[in-house]
Amino acid sequence: MSLLVVGSIALDTVETPARKAETVLGGSAVYFSAAAHRYTPVRLVGVVGEDFPEEHREFLKSMDVDIAGLAVQPGETFRWHGKYQGAMNEAETVSVDLNVFGEFDPVLPQSFRESDFVFLANGAPQVQMKVLEQVKGATLTVADTMNLWIETAREALDQVIGSIDVLCLNENEARMLTGEHLIARAARRLMDLGLKAGVIKKGEHGMTLATAGATCALPAFPEENVADPTGAGDSFAGAMMGYLAREGKTDAASLMRAAAHGIAMASFTVGGFGPQHIADIPIEKVEERVHQLRAICTF
């Protein structure tokens, strides 16, 4: 079934203890697509500036991503400069230049409006709402968010939450949004918000999935070599949504299997640099890691 992603396309500068990569391709929609394209073709909506290199456009096309929704605006592409230290759990943002992404006004091509599976990557809830208003008859709508919007745009975020099926957010964001310290409680509170499911990403601690019937959880794949965590959450979402769109399913058991694919994919993401190396991973390798993940938590 068709899969739509709306999110950022960025030129990232990423510093890790091991290396510094300058002005490389990044952004939530890119990492999402690099993971999802292994499962099903992706429709992408985003915006770049006139400086966006042709090679990056070619990279998206090489993954069979439909870039009919990729707008080019006068000005520069969104730039993010992040730095990872120590445990590399969280990036310290050195600088952000929203550039054309600051005025992002997503317009979905007519052919994208009836997408079956829709993923709204982290972004201003007002912008996410604009997308939801254009989408018609989707099977599953999923949105990601972040602390910034929970703190500064709660009303708009609540409107998004009231309009989607599944919210995807990280551990501390789940705590912040629900006011619950304990993840098991935060998971249940997400359901009180009227969602069909809540996906709480916990980094090296894996994932908690809240559905109407149960709170489930999976450990992370024990990847020992974390080179660069950039894009881990977006590629998790990409594999999760790609799996669901490929299978055409949205039940709780399918969400768990999809999350396992997300965990497997994210473990590849953190082990290397940039979206290109995920895009190159054969689906068989991901499936092998899904099987390993199953073995890891079987008793």
Place this chain on the structure above:
Amino acid sequence: MSLLVVGSIALDTVETPARKAETVLGGSAVYFSAAAHRYTPVRLVGVVGEDFPEEHREFLKSMDVDIAGLAVQPGETFRWHGKYQGAMNEAETVSVDLNVFGEFDPVLPQSFRESDFVFLANGAPQVQMKVLEQVKGATLTVADTMNLWIETAREALDQVIGSIDVLCLNENEARMLTGEHLIARAARRLMDLGLKAGVIKKGEHGMTLATAGATCALPAFPEENVADPTGAGDSFAGAMMGYLAREGKTDAASLMRAAAHGIAMASFTVGGFGPQHIADIPIEKVEERVHQLRAICTF
């Protein structure tokens, strides 16, 4: 098979946001026994003062705990006063009075020396070594430790680690001991220390088990009502060791199943107050939660 625990017996004062319990029965060996006795009879070695209430001794006897190794010394019983706030992840120690436990010189009754399964609860590594020197031909020796000993008695702790089969410690202690931020790496470094297995307790994030062949992990049981986390780690260990002693097994798959029992038991521990309420939980209830835990992470 026979199961021996050596650890503290305390009179605890515990403050949580909901209530304050003063001078109640606590201590690592007590929580361990309350969990383990459901699986197999427990032999206990510890020390109390002359003030130790008869009712607590009766409680231990009521669980079929062999208290032939319970020494009574002139002076007062070990007292710990802890306070939990906010996320209740970690106790803030208000006060500690080691009293007779400060001079704890464990002497194992002759009948305890050939115990098959031995658990050294958290304590000074020098004291743990004294126990190991008295134990002969054990099938499995497991020790717990804490940040205090990692920081102040590393040499003695290394000697303990070199003499046991399995080390049990919490997430941050594993990081401190191995110098690795990432739990997946810390787990492997534990194996480099010559252990047969490492058990990393991660609270609401579950447990990581390192064995020679693999790094496995289980999520926590999503208990939403955390009343008092005191004794969670010790009752985890009690159920784990109780299960292994009952089954008479020490292979990796059995360790995983044992850890699942530990997680299930610990979820009961945090849901109530004191060791008595764990002691009263029928084994069928624990087994039911083990099955639920399996369902929670099945995909």
